[in-house]
Amino acid sequence: MSINLNRFNRVNRKKIFNRIERTQKAAIPQAPKRPPLLHPQLDISALTDIFLSKFSASSSTFQSIDCLSLVPQLVLQYAEKHSANKTLVTNLHSILTLDETPLDWPETLSLSPPPATGNEAIGLSYATTAIAETGSLVLTSSEKNPTTVNFLTDHHIIILNEQDIVPNIESMWERLSLSAGNMPRAVNIITGPSRTADIEQTIQLGAHGPRSLHLLLLTQR
Amino acid sequence: MVMHYKPTSQETPSDSELKNSSHQALFFKAQSSDALLDETLQEALKKAKGGFIEKRSQAIADVESFDSYKQQAQLVKNHTLDHLAYYLTQFEENVVKNGGHVHWASTPEQLNNIILHICERRDAKFVTKGKSMISEEANLNEALEAAGIDVTETDLGEYIIQLAKEPPSHIIVPAIHKTRQQVEALFRETHDLGERDLDKISALVDEARLQLRQKFLDADVGITGANMLIADTGSAMLVTNEGNGDLTATLPKVHIVTASIEKVIPDLESASAILRVLARSATGQPITSYTSLFSGPRDIEDLDGPDEFHVILLDNQRSQMLGSPFEEMLKCIKCGACLNHCPVYSAVGGHAYGWVYPGPMGSVLTPLMTGLKQSSDLPNASTFCGRCEEVCPMGIPLPELLRQLRNREHEEHLTPWKTRFSLQSFMWTIQHPRLFHWLTKMTRLILSNSTLTHFFEKHLFTSWYNSKELPKNHSKGTFMEQYKQNSKQKKK
Numbered sequence: 001m002s003i004n005l006n007r008f009n010r011v012n013r014k015k016i017f018n019r020i021e022r023t024q025k026a027a028i029p030q031a032p033k034r035p036p037l038l039h040p041q042l043d044i045s046a047l048t049d050i051f052l053s054k055f056s057a058s059s060s061t062f063q064s065i066d067c068l069s070l071v072p073q074l075v076l077q078y079a080e081k082h083s084a085n086k087t088l089v090t091n092l093h094s095i096l097t098l099d100e101t102p103l104d105w106p107e108t109l110s111l112s113p114p115p116a117t118g119n120e121a122i123g124l125s126y127a128t129t130a131i132a133e134t135g136s137l138v139l140t141s142s143e144k145n146p147t148t149v150n151f152l153t154d155h156h157i158i159i160l161n162e163q164d165i166v167p168n169i170e171s172m173w174e175r176l177s178l179s180a181g182n183m184p185r186a187v188n189i190i191t192g193p194s195r196t197a198d199i200e201q202t203i204q205l206g207a208h209g210p211r212s213l214h215l216l217l218l219t220q221r
Numbered sequence: 222m223v224m225h226y227k228p229t230s231q232e233t234p235s236d237s238e239l240k241n242s243s244h245q246a247l248f249f250k251a252q253s254s255d256a257l258l259d260e261t262l263q264e265a266l267k268k269a270k271g272g273f274i275e276k277r278s279q280a281i282a283d284v285e286s287f288d289s290y291k292q293q294a295q296l297v298k299n300h301t302l303d304h305l306a307y308y309l310t311q312f313e314e315n316v317v318k319n320g321g322h323v324h325w326a327s328t329p330e331q332l333n334n335i336i337l338h339i340c341e342r343r344d345a346k347f348v349t350k351g352k353s354m355i356s357e358e359a360n361l362n363e364a365l366e367a368a369g370i371d372v373t374e375t376d377l378g379e380y381i382i383q384l385a386k387e388p389p390s391h392i393i394v395p396a397i398h399k400t401r402q403q404v405e406a407l408f409r410e411t412h413d414l415g416e417r418d419l420d421k422i423s424a425l426v427d428e429a430r431l432q433l434r435q436k437f438l439d440a441d442v443g444i445t446g447a448n449m450l451i452a453d454t455g456s457a458m459l460v461t462n463e464g465n466g467d468l469t470a471t472l473p474k475v476h477i478v479t480a481s482i483e484k485v486i487p488d489l490e491s492a493s494a495i496l497r498v499l500a501r502s503a504t505g506q507p508i509t510s511y512t513s514l515f516s517g518p519r520d521i522e523d524l525d526g527p528d529e530f531h532v533i534l535l536d537n538q539r540s541q542m543l544g545s546p547f548e549e550m551l552k553c554i555k556c557g558a559c560l561n562h563c564p565v566y567s568a569v570g571g572h573a574y575g576w577v578y579p580g581p582m583g584s585v586l587t588p589l590m591t592g593l594k595q596s597s598d599l600p601n602a603s604t605f606c607g608r609c610e611e612v613c614p615m616g617i618p619l620p621e622l623l624r625q626l627r628n629r630e631h632e633e634h635l636t637p638w639k640t641r642f643s644l645q646s647f648m649w650t651i652q653h654p655r656l657f658h659w660l661t662k663m664t665r666l667i668l669s670n671s672t673l674t675h676f677f678e679k680h681l682f683t684s685w686y687n688s689k690e691l692p693k694n695h696s697k698g699t700f701m702e703q704y705k706q707n708s709k710q711k712k713k
Contacts, residue, residue: 003338005324012325016482016536020306023544032304034487037293037494040285054507091524115525118434134508146524147471151464169493178489180315180455183516185526186471187456192510194464196426198378198394200265200401201272204426207377208433209464209511 040133042167047132048217051165054135055215058192059205062215068097068159071216072105075124075157078214079109082155083121089114089153090124091144116148123153123210127160129175133168136191137215140176140184147186156193156210162219245575246587246596252573253565253602265400266570273561276505277612287501291614293494298552298615301486305543308452308485309534315455319517321530329359332535336361336444336477337368339531343475345370345441351459351466352376353446354392354555355479355535357577358590361444373436375465377429384411390571390579393503393557398570401425433465443469443527445515447480448554449495450532453488456516457532460499462509470515476527478515481535483551495554498614502556538590546625550585552615559609559619565602574599581609581619588626597635600626661699668694 042050052062063074079086087110096102105111112120125145127137137158141147150156166172176187194209205211245252256262281287301308313323326332332355340348348370350356362383365372374383378395382388384407389395396404405419408428419425445466447457457478459466470476486492500506519526542551560566560580571579575596576587584599593600600623609619630636631644650657667673668691678686697703 003334005335005338008331008335009324012327012331015327016325016534016540017306017309019536019540020309020482020543024303024306032300032307034300034491035296037296037490038289039493040497058510118438136508136512141523141526143522143524147467148525151467151471169496170490173489173493178454180453180516181318183319183454183456183514185515185517185519185523186467187514187516188467189508189512190510191508191512195462195510196377197462197504198376198381198396199399199404199422199425200268201394201397202422204423206430207426207463207465208375208430208437208468 039168039170042132044167047165047167048162051130051132051135052217054132055130055137055191056135058135058213059195060135060192060213060215062217064217064219066219068095068218069101069103071124071159072103072109074216075122076106076109078155078157079122082212085121085154086110087112087120088122088124089116089120089149091146091149092124092126092159114146114149116146116152118152120152121154123149123156125149125156125158127158127164129164129166129172130160131167131169131172131189132165134189134191136189138172138176139188139190141186141188142184147188150188150190151194151209153210154206155212155214156190157214157216158190159216159218162217246591246599247575249573249575249596249598249602252575253569256569256573261400261403262398262570265398266567268400269394269397270567273505273557277502277558277561278505280501280505280507283507284501287498290494290497290501291616294498294554294614295552295616297486297491297494298554301491302483302543302548302551305482305485308487309482311452312450312455312485315452316517316530316532317455319455319530321455321517321532324531324533326533326535327537329535329537332356332359332479332533333361333364335533336479337364339475339477339529340365340368340370340442343441343529345475347436347440348372348442348444349375349436349440349469349473350379351443351445351461351469352379352395353444353479354577355446355481356444357389358535358537359479361479373433373440375433375437375469376461376463377426377465380429380433381407384408388572388577391557391560392555392578392580392582398572437465437468437472440469440473442475442477443471443473444477444479445469447478447484447532448499449492450480450485451487451489451492451514452485454514454516456514458492459511459513459515460496460509461511461513462504462506464511467511467513470513471526474527475529475531476515476518478530478532479535480532481537481539483539499554499556502554502558502612502614542589547585547589547622549617550582550589550622552617553582553586554615555582556614558612558614562608562612564604564606564608574602581623582617585619585622585626593626593630593633594635597630600624600630658699658701662702665694665696665699668692669696 089112091114128140129138166175193205193213194207195205196207197203316323324335362372374380381396391397448460449458500509518528518530559582563580566580574583578586584602588596603623605620674691
């Protein structure tokens with residue numbers, strides 16, 4: 001198969017645009033104005049409650065914490081309860097608590113650096129923001145938050161700062177303020193564990209990704 | 222004046238191309254008869270029945286105004302289709318800005334050629350695929366296999382039908398026609414299982430997880446579809462529940478997105494409006510487990526992700542639909558609600574439709590993409606009950622589009638001679654009132670005579686009257702006779 005891909009693309013692009021432009025008055029006009037869209041409005045004073053009720057409805061669980069220093073123990077507890085294998089993959093092991101003390105990781109948890117390989121039972125990430133309307137956590141790929149941790153582990157634990165909960169999907173995009181040329185490779189809006197209903201329309205958790213999703217909600221003291 | 226859509230001759234697929242794509246839409250009638258008699262299929266369809274309808278109506282009842290959600294989503298699509306050239310150009314520019322590549326394919330064969338070219342350049346041996354209806358249009362798996370590339374579908378439903386060597390029978394639940402026993406048999410045939418128990422659905426899902434996990438890790442190239450393309454950020458948006466699409470987009474060295482040109486929308490705000498109706502209409506979820514945005518290859522500091530990102534945009538007749546009476550069809554977001562609510566689809570399943578898109582949306586799309594001549598039964602595979610239009614989140618007038626295709630069929634002399642003859646005789650008769658009145662008189666006399674109706678039902682049109690009865694008529698006369706009688710009495 002040897003095609004000159006550049007030439008091939010140029011020719012096809014031209015053909016397709018010719019056909020489209022046959023029907024559209026201006027060939028490539030200046031930026032058209034999209035009609036304004038309505039956004040669903042939520043009770044701002046109850047954002048956390050709305051978020052948590054939607055989040056729980058997606059077969060996910062949560063715990064509130066008031067200090068990051070609790071994270072290692074809670075991760076260990078979760079691992080002991082859900083998995084025989086106590087390996088943890090994360091790039092958050094070195095994050096500092098508010099009073100700038102490093103996290104104290106128990107020796108029973110074996111930490112491995114990302115990317116995830118599929119052998120680690122637990123993955124730990126943090127959510128950049130969360131959507132109350134849908135109960136979703138939003139993770140953006142970065143050095144601290146590699147995407148494989150979200151999908152290759154059996155159990156996924158995510159830290160969210162309560163202040164980062166926004167009302168609806170539109171306000172989430174606004175919060176992320178994304179623009180071309182400056183995009184994280186992946187933005188994952190996660191609402192519950194991996195699931196499938198492909199066999200006899202019976203819902204099963206843990207199709208390919210995590211079998212469970214657990215949130216550690218960092219609240220203000 | 223009704224305008225009729227006609228594809229230009231050079232863009233219409235040739236007969237040999239159709240043969241290659243194992244096009245079976247011509248045989249809807251025979252296939253649907255077979256489907257009705259297939260007990261296993263009927264069992265599977267019975268299990269599926271109602272589930273989606275209930276979940277969807279619950280999801281819609283849970284929000285304040287689904288109608289207003291639908292309106293917003295339709296605003297987005299109408300606006301984008303009016304400015305498609307602009308948004309495609311903007312999308313292309315921004316993908317490049319993000320470090321990705323955009324390719325253009327007029328035909329499905331061209332799409333396959335581009336993918337083969339990329340695979341060859343990267344010396345790819347193993348390819349994983351997320352669910353992509355565009356690659357189904359192109360029959361991509363066959364093209365990859367012919368080039369000696371090992372390709373694995375990773376959506377559980379798609380994986381099952383790949384093992385069974387069958388096309389999907391539903392656009393969001395491809396293996397809806399398979400029972401758990403059939404899935405177990407397929408796994409036993411193809412996996413090394415020993416005596417392991419696969420009785421439960423959870424055991425089947427775990428077995429697929431185990432098998433596919435290795436495929437994800439081994440893959441050189443990952444191919445996914447896209448539910449939306451965001452012009453403003455140069456991103457592909459993928460909506461899934463299993464997470465297979467994300468693994469396919471993240472683990473291999475190369476990520477290829479296959480999408481059709483009408484999937485582009487202006488910006489992320491527009492995407493929000495469509496997300497609100499998509500999952501609710503499809504599976505009855507407020508949002509799926511994973512909604513992901515992919516915008517290019519890995520950054521320098523990223524620890525994972527592909528180092529190459531390609532988007533291939535397929536036309537396949539869509540630019541011809543633009544500005545035609547079938548433009549509305551380009552608003553379709555492939556949610557499958559029209560399939561789930563269709564009495565014909567529910568009775569015969571997806572395979573009877575013979576190509577990749579079944580149900581009402583397929584009955585419109587298949588003739589437009591592959592030629593009406595090759596799928597002349599499909600516009601007639603509808604009772605025009607109107608539920609598809611009612612549940613369509615994009616408000617596509619599916620029955621009206623099917624009616625237009627029927628018109629075109631009649632004009633192009635594609636309808637069978639029996640139908641044409643009957644219609645023409647009927648036309649001629651109603652244009653001759655005396656004859657018409659005499660015939661209705663005769664019909665009434667026959668229908669009021671039980672010996673005669675019995676003869677018709679049991680001896681003359683036996684197969685038609687297996688499930689129907691002739692109406693029994695005990696009236697005093699035809700409508701016109703009674704009308705005349707009554708007016709005379711009133712005058713008196």
